[in-house]
Amino acid sequence: MGETILETKHLSRYFGDLKAVDDLNIKVEQGEVFGFLGPNGAGKSTAIKMFTTLLKPTSGEAFVGGYNILTDSVSVRRFIGYVPQMLSADATLTGYENLWVFAKLYDLPRKGLEKHVRESLAFMGLEEAADRMVRTYSGGMIRRLEIAQSVLHHPQLLFLDEPTIGLDPLARKAVWGHIMDLRDRYKMTIFMTTHMMDEADNLCQRIAIMNRGKVAAIDTPVALKASVGANATLEEVFVRYSGDKIESGESYRDTARVRRTAKRLG
Numbered sequence: 280m281g282e283t284i285l286e287t288k289h290l291s292r293y294f295g296d297l298k299a300v301d302d303l304n305i306k307v308e309q310g311e312v313f314g315f316l317g318p319n320g321a322g323k324s325t326a327i328k329m330f331t332t333l334l335k336p337t338s339g340e341a342f343v344g345g346y347n348i349l350t351d352s353v354s355v356r357r358f359i360g361y362v363p364q365m366l367s368a369d370a371t372l373t374g375y376e377n378l379w380v381f382a383k384l385y386d387l388p389r390k391g392l393e394k395h396v397r398e399s400l401a402f403m404g405l406e407e408a409a410d411r412m413v414r415t416y417s418g419g420m421i422r423r424l425e426i427a428q429s430v431l432h433h434p435q436l437l438f439l440d441e442p443t444i445g446l447d448p449l450a451r452k453a454v455w456g457h458i459m460d461l462r463d464r465y466k467m468t469i470f471m472t473t474h475m476m477d478e479a480d481n482l483c484q485r486i487a488i489m490n491r492g493k494v495a496a497i498d499t500p501v502a503l504k505a506s507v508g509a510n511a512t513l514e515e516v517f518v519r520y521s522g523d524k525i526e527s528g529e530s531y532r533d534t535a536r537v538r539r540t541a542k543r544l545g
Contacts, residue, residue, distance in 0.1 A: 317489030419450030
């Protein structure tokens with residue numbers, strides 16, 4: 280753990296009468312894996328969109344890497360990586376071409392760029408598929424490509440919004456193996472949402488549980504389970520604090536369909 284890398288102060292976002300995020304106050308420390316859990320509609324994705332400068336808050340403040348999300352949005356975007364629930368890979372391009380496009384968006388230096396892109400693909404286990412069209416990729420390969428896109432510029436804070444949605448257990452394991460390798464390699468902080476309680480329990484140092492736009496509980500997985508009772512599971516913690524049950528295809532088309540039909544109000 281180190282210094283605070285993300286902090287919110289009474290952060291809120293309303294859509295008419297709907298309080299999607301209501302008076303959010305959290306701190307995330309440098310180097311930790313922070314879980315952000317809650318049922319669909321709890322405000323998770325809305326909060327992440329504010330953290331990543333895609334959505335302006337109604338009130339309150341948030342600081343990412345010390346930068347204000349409203350007054351220094353350009354610095355925030357350079358500081359972070361973001362893997363959304365929605366498909367961000369272009370099926371009509373190759374894996375290499377997808378990364379090249381993102382390198383241009385990040386304005387990375389052209390010198391040595393081809394080598395950097397190739398190395399990024401290789402690190403995510405996509406070296407042999409680099410020159411194939413992404414529409415031929417499996418769901419797990421697509422997710423690894425999207426993660427490679429988001430970390431080309433070596434961000435210090437990586438936001439992962441349902442990173443393994445629609446993936447089978449083997450693909451999930453592979454994706455998380457690469458994510459944790461990236462974290463170790465680049466000393467990144469990871470801020471993640473998931474409905475997979477085993478992921479949150481095994482990977483996160485701390486977890487915040489959202490309910491109706493507010494943080495209902497925040498602590499380590501061990502402490503949260505102890506607060507519910509002896510031998511409690513994280514799923515039981517989730518149900519206790521969120522008042523809801525857990526809701527939990529491998530081709531490009533299947534992955535697109537799964538993500539399109541997943542509820543994204545959270």
